Amino acid sequence: MEFPQTERTTLKRLPKRGVYDRHLVYGILDEGFICHVGFAVEGQPFVIPTGYARVGEQLFIHGSQVSRMLRTLSSGIDVCVAVTLVDGLVLARSAFHHSINYRSVVMFGHATIVDDREAKLAALFAFSEQVIPGRWNDVREPTEQELRATTVLSLPLVEVSAKVRTGPPIDDEEDYALNVWAGVLPLKIQAGAPINDPRLPEAIAAPSYTLKYSREKN
């Protein structure tokens, strides 16, 4: 099933890299957890990194109720959100053909406030699951005051496109004869050993979801 292609999501360059497949878009969004939110105020663009969660056909972002970004977005202005996963460095035989393997999603739309208490709590659960599945069950749930102090915005996944580059370098035919190593250096996000909070009692061990953490979904 594909997202409809619109003027804004139609790639002008390298159109073969543009994809509208829902499954692929969701896969990218589910592997990431940081997005860059873009909006303009009186023509001045702002780009702000923040966490997100995808639930079905919605992207949620959240923060303090006094956040300038969330207050600005909740007025319903145009917003653009990008999620980018870097998969590797593409090392070609010429400087010119060097590239990066990546998967990215860009969406356009308008945010709306999630006001309903249960929907808000569900979104907060989704943030937790997006970042580190299993964590929510272990921790103290939000109080009513904490819920009120948190603003959750919903962005519909309607006008969305992905861009993907994979595979080896594509060199000029005559450059393949050069005595130069070429290939891909894969990159991924790797978790280190969990670091105990200084005030943690010795008897409390790090949970398995911190020891086996991976952003890759199978």
Next chain:
Amino acid sequence: MEFPQTERTTLKRLPKRGVYDRHLVYGILDEGFICHVGFAVEGQPFVIPTGYARVGEQLFIHGSQVSRMLRTLSSGIDVCVAVTLVDGLVLARSAFHHSINYRSVVMFGHATIVDDREAKLAALFAFSEQVIPGRWNDVREPTEQELRATTVLSLPLVEVSAKVRTGPPIDDEEDYALNVWAGVLPLKIQAGAPINDPRLPEAIAAPSYTLKYSREKN
């Protein structure tokens, strides 16, 4: 030495996280290599991920001369660029106090085209060094035609701020008594083993800069 603080770069929330120190800003920019470029066309915001290089007090971005983004930016419109490094997941005892350790830079300004042949070549060298130091010496340099086909834009690092969160979770005092593991799960970008290009002759070995690759600067 500090960047001057302006209306746009003054943090309204959590001001202790905002920093204007030049050394710290450059350190973040030098550790990253992907930025998110934000601009608005008739009020519509766009956010596009792309590579960059920092040289002194300039940030360079580049691409094909027919790139829509580069053509738009070269007209001198307002641009906002964000670079974000994610350092770890901050796992608190309550859902509410979960956070992310990160270092990010946001800059505002206007792009100008780098036209001079030598300056353009120097910027392309800088892109290569930013992504993978040592690579440039091994590969075929750009031809005059390739140079012409490439647009390089320069953005002055003048109106810039960083945001940084480090350290353990900060829990509500009464939550420290909870029987919950808390701490930080460090995250970093890790390179895997280099993957040979399918057309690479067996005799050509992967260079040391691919085998010992790290984004961390010491």
